[in-house]
Structures are given as C-alpha cells and as structure tokens.
Amino acid sequence: MKGRQILVVDDEPKMRRVLEIMLQKMGHRVLAAGNGVEALALFQANSVDLVITDLRMPEMDGIELLAALRAQASDVPVIVITAHGTIETAVAAMKHGACDYILRPFDIDVVELAVERVLNGAAVAQQNAFLRQEIERGWDAFVGTSEPMRAVYELIQRVGPSKASVLITGETGTGKELAARALHHASPRRDKLFVPINCAAIPADILESELFGYEKGAFTGAVKERVGKFELADGGTIFLDELTEMPLPLQAKLLRVLQENTIERLGGNRVIELDLRVIAATNRDPLESVREGTLREDLYYRVNVFSIELPPLRARVEDIAGLVEHFIVKHGHSTAATRLTPRALERLRDYDWPGNVRELENMVERALILSGGGTLDEQHFLLNPRAADNKPKPATASAESQKAPPPLNQAVEDLEARLIDEALAQAEGNKAKAAALLDISERTLWYKLKKYRPDQS
Numbered sequence: 059m060k061g062r063q064i065l066v067v068d069d070e071p072k073m074r075r076v077l078e079i080m081l082q083k084m085g086h087r088v089l090a091a092g093n094g095v096e097a098l099a100l101f102q103a104n105s106v107d108l109v110i111t112d113l114r115m116p117e118m119d120g121i122e123l124l125a126a127l128r129a130q131a132s133d134v135p136v137i138v139i140t141a142h143g144t145i146e147t148a149v150a151a152m153k154h155g156a157c158d159y160i161l162r163p164f165d166i167d168v169v170e171l172a173v174e175r176v177l178n179g180a181a182v183a184q185q186n187a188f189l190r191q192e193i194e195r196g197w198d199a200f201v202g203t204s205e206p207m208r209a210v211y212e213l214i215q216r217v218g219p220s221k222a223s224v225l226i227t228g229e230t231g232t233g234k235e236l237a238a239r240a241l242h243h244a245s246p247r248r249d250k251l252f253v254p255i256n257c258a259a260i261p262a263d264i265l266e267s268e269l270f271g272y273e274k275g276a277f278t279g280a281v282k283e284r285v286g287k288f289e290l291a292d293g294g295t296i297f298l299d300e301l302t303e304m305p306l307p308l309q310a311k312l313l314r315v316l317q318e319n320t321i322e323r324l325g326g327n328r329v330i331e332l333d334l335r336v337i338a339a340t341n342r343d344p345l346e347s348v349r350e351g352t353l354r355e356d357l358y359y360r361v362n363v364f365s366i367e368l369p370p371l372r373a374r375v376e377d378i379a380g381l382v383e384h385f386i387v388k389h390g391h392s393t394a395a396t397r398l399t400p401r402a403l404e405r406l407r408d409y410d411w412p413g414n415v416r417e418l419e420n421m422v423e424r425a426l427i428l429s430g431g432g433t434l435d436e437q438h439f440l441l442n443p444r445a446a447d448n449k450p451k452p453a454t455a456s457a458e459s460q461k462a463p464p465p466l467n468q469a470v471e472d473l474e475a476r477l478i479d480e481a482l483a484q485a486e487g488n489k490a491k492a493a494a495l496l497d498i499s500e501r502t503l504w505y506k507l508k509k510y511r512p513d514q515s
C-alpha cells in the first residue's frame with residue numbers, strides 16, 4: 059500500500075525528519091507538524107490517510123490531539139509514538155481510539171509494519187480489534203417481549219450496575235454476548251471498554267499472553283512488550299466467552315486475578331492493579347463442566363455471583379414474529395413490502411431452533427434472497443423437515459440426536475475425540491507418542507483427554 063498521505067506530528071524536528079524519510083522511502087507523502095495546533099490546521103486543509111503522533115508534546119499532547127480529531131467526527135487512524143517505560147500512556151491513547159503504538163527508539167521495520175497494518179486494515183485484526191468493532195458494531199438491542207426474556211432484561215437492569223461477576227449460560231445463539239454487552243451498558247463502566255475474549259477460539263498457549271500481556275523478552279518472539287486484555291479492560295468489563303474451554307492452569311491464574319485484582323505481565327515482576335468487572339459465558343452446563351473437571355469449582359463459584367440463563371428460542375416462540383421483522387429491517391428490507399405469511403409463521407413456531415436466534419437470522423436472510431424481497435412464505439424457509447414435523451418436544455438427549463446436523467463445535471469435538479482414540483490405539487496407549495502422532499503437545503492431549511475421556515486421563 060503506497061502513495062498515501064501521512065501526517066507526522068512531533069515537537070522534535072529531528073524526529074519529524076527521521077519519520078519523514080522513513081515514510082517517503084515506503085512511498086508515502088508526508089505532511090509534518092511541530093505541535094497539535096499546527097497538525098489540526100494541516101489536517102483540515104488536506105486529505106490525510108493516517109496520523110502518526112508523538113504523545114508527549116508541549117501545549118497540545120497526543121491524547122488531546124486525538125480527542126480533537128475525534129471531536130471533528132474524524133475516524134482517521136492514528137498511531138502514537140511513545141518512549142519505553144511510558145507504555146501506560148500508549149494504553150490510554152488506545153482507549154481514546156488510537157489504533158496502534160510504536161515504542162521509541164524504533165527502527166524502520168517497526169514503523170513499516172505498523173503503517174502497513176493500519177493502512178490495509180489489518181491492525182483491526184490485531185491486539186485492539188475490539189476497539190474498532192465496538193465503534194462499528196454499536197450496540198444491538200434485544201428484541202422480544204416474552205415472559206422469559208422480560209425476566210432476563212429485569213435481571214440485567216438489576217445486576218448491571220453492580221461490580222459483581224456474572225455467569226451467562228444458554229444454548230448457542232441465544233444472545234449470551236448480547237446480554238454481556240447489555241450488562242456493560244447498564245453499568246457505570248459503560249464509557250470504558252468492553253473487552254471480549256473467546257477462550258475457545260484462541261489456542262491455549264496464546265490465550266495466557268493475550269490475557270496477561272508480556273514484557274519484552276518474556277519468550278522467543280516477544281520483541282517488545284504487549285499489553286494484555288486484562289489491562290485494556292481496566293475500569294471496564296472483560297467478557298470471557300466459552301469459559302469452560304480455558305485451560306485449567308490458566309483458570310487458576312484467573313481466579314487469583316479475581317481475588318487480588320492485580321496481574322503481572324508474562325516475564326515481568328511488576329504488580330499491576332486493576333479494576334475489572336468480569337462477565338463469563340458458556341453454552342455448556344457449568345455444573346456438569348465442574349463435574350467433568352473442565353471448570354474449576356472455585357472459579358465457578360467466584361464467577362457465578364449472579365447467573366443469567368438465556369432461554370432457548372423454542373421456549374419463547376411468541377418472540378419469533380418480532381425477531382423476523384427485526385431481521386427483515388436489519389437486512390435492508392422494509393416490513394411494509396416484506397411480510398411473513400401466517401402459514402410461514404406457524405412453521406417457524408413449530409421448528410426446534412437448535413441454533414436459536416442466530417439460526418433464525420440466517421434463515422430470514424436466506425428467505426429474503428429466495429423471495430426476492432417480497433412476501434416471505436413457507437417455501438422460502440429451508441427448515442429441516444425432521445425437526446419441524448412434530449410439535450416442539452422437550453430437549454431431551456434423544457430429541458437432540460434426532461435433529462440433523464449437530465452444531466459445528468459438537469461435530470468438531472466428536473471428530474477430535476475419535477482422532478484421539480485412534481492415535482492412542484496406534485500408540486498403544488503411550489500418550490507422548492499419541493501426542494506426537496497428532497502433532498499436539500502432551501499438555502494439550504492431557505486437557506483433551508480430561509475433557510473427552512475423563513476415565514483415561
């Protein structure tokens with residue numbers, strides 16, 4: 059990505075010059091300002107793709123400049139430069155909407171990487187992805203006025219303002235993340251960050267450094283220090299999604315964080331005090347997970363100060379019509395032109411909804427395409443006939459196994475468990491060998507065995 063216009067702000071002429079040369083070498087055009095006021099004037103008079111600013115400057119500092127840019131409703135990406143030992147200010151700047159930081163002294167590789175990442179949007183996928191997501195996603199409100207949902211809203215309003223930990227349970231797609239955000243928004247922390255982290259989506263060995271951050275040199279590849287999610291959530295809310303997927307040793311560390319309100323970055327020995335509100339979620343039965351040994355009992359009690367259970371969609375079919383309307387509008391159609399026939403509604407009410415609201419949204423999106431945006435009738439909904447031909451049935455294990463296909467993570471887990479069995483058989487029960495066959499660490503195998511085959515671990 060070349061040929062962009064970058065505004066460099068630094069009160070030291072030498073630093074400005076160095077950056078200017080580096081950026082020009084990368085093929086960009088550079089505007090240079092010696093202070094925030096000058097920078098704002100240049101910004102208003104030119105089209106600027108990226109701002110790189112020093113944080114410590116006399117008169118208007120980097121954070122004030124950021125605030126002034128944001129006040130003009132500008133979402134120009136901003137990278138801040140900060141000296142070693144003042145990383146806290148970089149964190150503060152990120153909380154004000156900077157998308158990355160560069161530690162001084164820097165060399166051209168570091169600048170190049172940061173600039174490239176920001177300009178092609180990859181920075182979003184990095185450390186502070188949530189910042190952008192939060193802004194872009196806004197906050198989606200709950201739809202549905204059924205009795206069970208009203209009980210949920212009431213609980214959210216009651217528990218939201220406190221600092222108490224909350225454990226949210228419910229089947230997949232029932233709105234657990236939505237509830238977590240609603241709790242954050244109902245709290246005095248709403249102006250601070252809501253930092254989600256999905257314990258199931260991040261490899262076990264990376265999860266710890268994602269949460270705790272690390273100091274430079276903490277491990278191979280830790281070329282500079284990184285702030286973890288806990289620190290970023292300071293003053294706000296950290297959302298630990300799929301808590302039961304967190305490795306047990308890390309659960310023990312998490313428990314300590316909750317008890318002591320402090321963390322230490324990996325490879326560091328400085329104790330950092332934090333003010334965190336923790337919300338966790340799982341689509342498993344948490345007590346079952348405690349019995350299976352995948353969720354520490356003490357952690358369960360610590361997080362489960364309050365619990366909110368989201369009802370499955372099949373238990374509140376009266377919400378379906380309203381949800382369908384909501385998704386019709388969400389996907390760019392009008393409810394005046396696009397109506398749901400009574401017959402279609404009846405079919406939707408009879409369906410099982412193993413994927414709950416998420417499944418309904420996907421179904422509506424598909425139906426809108428199939429109907430060309432006109433009336434939504436029965437044939438536009440591709441309901442699984444086996445699940446739909448009976449009236450709703452209790453969610454027993456046998457009813458569960460009748461509906462195809464199983465949720466993706468269930469299918470993946472079944473496959474994983476089978477591969478582990480095969481590897482163990484091939485290795486004649488030797489776990490080290492089995493782990494090698496599967497190309498995973500022994501530790502990972504141990505976790506997985508504990509999860510799938512507790513009798514063998």
Ligand SMILES: Nc1ncnc2c1ncn2[C@@H]1O[C@H](COP(=O)(O)OP(=O)(O)OP(=O)(O)O)[C@@H](O)[C@H]1O
Binds near residue numbers: 199236
């Ligand atoms: N009551 C609701 N009203 C409107 N939209 C909803 C509602 N419940 C869920 N959704 C939407 O359905 C989708 C799934 O919700 P969410 O991600 O919160 O589910 P989840 O319980 O976290 O699922 P999973 O366990 O699979 O992570 C989201 O797009 C969310 O906005």
Ligand SMILES: [Mg+2]
Binds near residue numbers: 234235299
């Ligand atoms: Mg979720």
